[in-house]
Every structure is written in structure tokens, then in C-alpha cells.
Amino acid sequence: MAIVFLQLACGPAPYQVVEVANRCSLHLDGDDDFVDLGTIVAGSPMMLAGSPFTLSAWFRQEPGGDPYQRILDKSDGVLGRNGYALAVDPGEKRIHLYVHGGKKGGDFISVGGAYRMGAWHHVAVVAREGGLEIWLDGRRDGRASYESGSHALPADIATTARLGTWNHEPGRELKGWLDEVAVWNTDLTGDSIEAIYSARGRGDLSRDWGPYDSSGALVAWWRMEAGPGDDSPPPITDSSGKNAPGRPMPDPASANTPTFDCQSVP
Numbered sequence: 001m002a003i004v005f006l007q008l009a010c011g012p013a014p015y016q017v018v019e020v021a022n023r024c025s026l027h028l029d030g031d032d033d034f035v036d037l038g039t040i041v042a043g044s045p046m047m048l049a050g051s052p053f054t055l056s057a058w059f060r061q062e063p064g065g066d067p068y069q070r071i072l073d074k075s076d077g078v079l080g081r082n083g084y085a086l087a088v089d090p091g092e093k094r095i096h097l098y099v100h101g102g103k104k105g106g107d108f109i110s111v112g113g114a115y116r117m118g119a120w121h122h123v124a125v126v127a128r129e130g131g132l133e134i135w136l137d138g139r140r141d142g143r144a145s146y147e148s149g150s151h152a153l154p155a156d157i158a159t160t161a162r163l164g165t166w167n168h169e170p171g172r173e174l175k176g177w178l179d180e181v182a183v184w185n186t187d188l189t190g191d192s193i194e195a196i197y198s199a200r201g202r203g204d205l206s207r208d209w210g211p212y213d214s215s216g217a218l219v220a221w222w223r224m225e226a227g228p229g230d231d232s233p234p235p236i237t238d239s240s241g242k243n244a245p246g247r248p249m250p251d252p253a254s255a256n257t258p259t260f261d262c263q264s265v266p
């Protein structure tokens with residue numbers, strides 16, 4: 001019996017991941033770099049109006065920079081107003097999930113010290129009908145709680161959306177790397193989130209495999225893979241095929257833009 005147990009505990013995963021190559025990530029310098037995703041209008045898949053949803057991303061943060069740095073923000077004000085936002089705060093090393101239904105919303109936070117600077121981490125946040133969840137590196141944060149406000153699902157209100165900052169003034173720019181940022185218009189199971197984490201940015205989210213059975217609900221997937229084109233700057237392609245490519249935006253001072261980094265991936 002001991003040998004059987006050992007094989008179960010140490011053997012390969014009991015399913016086959018449908019793999020994709022992961023060659024590159026996106027580096028943002030923390031100084032006004034971001035990716036413009038345009039305006040999310042009525043009927044857009046990223047509106048997520050009144051819907052359970054899941055956001056997933058790999059991130060590697062560098063010290064310094066702004067507080068409450070945004071991974072993804074679809075809003076027109078602070079605290080994800082009229083939409084939703086996912087942030088990583090380098091001071092407290094805490095994840096923030098903001099969801100706002102148009103009249104009310106909340107700031108849902110992980111424990112402090114939830115992740116390490118300079119290392120790749122996977123974050124998934126889930127909005128279910130009855131509440132929110134934060135998952136870090138494949139494990140649910142059982143102590144996550146509301147810093148303010150209360151449960152809501154996203155509003156049906158047009159706002160802009162961005163990767164790497166918020167939407168109404170400078171000051172929440174991500175300093176570090178992003179990769180494999182994905183959005184679903186459903187609440188993924190815990191087993192799905194564990195599987196996505198275990199695949200380390202190499203699972204094909206457009207196909208079902210193992211416990212991951214939500215490919216049909218994928219509404220955005222930015223893989224940050226440098227394309228063959230010579231556009232400058234190159235567009236940030238959405239591999240779900242449901243959104244127009246994102247535009248890497250230059251900062252006014254130095255005019256540099258987010259850059260593909262094919263040396264650092266999760």
C-alpha cells in the first residue's frame with residue numbers, strides 16, 4: 001500500500017495538459033507604461049455585466065513604483081467604479097479585487113505579504129453569485145476579506161479598459177512583468193484554477209483539458225507573445241479572438257512603451 005500511495009503522491013498529473021508554447025511576457029517600467037484596451041461598450045464580452053467572472057494573470061513585480069498597481073482595470077474611477085479591477089500593492093504585497101455594480105461595490109483584499117517581489121506568481125480572482133475569492137499560486141486565500149464595501153457583480157456601464165494602470169489619471173502603473181492575462185465570463189472551479197497555475201502559463205485556455213472545462217467562457221486572453229510583424233509598437237493580441245488588439249502606450253516623458261521580454265516567462 002505504501003508504494004501505491006507514493007506513486008499517487010509523486011506521479012504525473014492524472015490528466016494531460018493541452019500545451020501552448022510560452023516564449024515571452026510583457027515588461028512595463030512603472031513610469032506611465034500601459035496597454036490601452038479601448039472602450040468596453042454595451043454587449044462587449046468584457047463588460048461582464050451582472051455576471052460571475054474570473055480574472056487570471058501571471059505577474060512579476062519589481063520594487064518601488066506606485067501603490068495599488070493595476071494588472072487589469074475596466075472602470076471610470078477609483079475602486080473599480082462601474083466595473084472591476086485587479087491590483088497588486090507592492091507596499092503590503094497584497095492583492096486587491098475591486099468589483100462595482102454601478103451603485104455599490106467593494107474592495108476585496110488578500111492577506112498582506114501574499115507574494116514576493118522579483119518572482120513570478122499566479123493570481124486568479126473569482127466573482128461568484130454569492131461572493132469573491134482570491135487565489136494565489138493555486139491556493140485560495142481563506143482569509144481574504146473586504147477592506148471596504150460589499151459584494152457586487154459588474155455594472156453594465158461603458159468605460160475604458162487598460163492593462164497595467166487604471167483609467168482616469170496617472171499613478172497606478174504596474175512596475176514589472178505581466179503574462180497570460182485571461183478573463184472568463186463564468187466563475188471557474190478551484191480545480192480549474194489549480195490546473196491553470198500548475199501549467200505555468202503553458203496551458204491552452206482556448207481548449208478544455210483535465211479539470212479545466214471553461215474554454216467556452218474565455219472572453220479575453222493576452223499572451224504577450226512577440227509576433228512576427230514589424231509594427232512599432234506591436235499590438236497586444238487577444239488570443240480569445242473576442243477583442244481588438246491592445247495598444248501599448250508610450251509615456252509622455254520618455255516616449256518608451258511596454259516591451260516584450262522573451263527572457264523572462266513564468
Ligand SMILES: [Ca+2]
Nearest residue numbers: 029031033251
Ligand atoms: Ca515608461
Ligand SMILES: [Ca+2]
Nearest residue numbers: 024179223224
Ligand atoms: Ca506569454
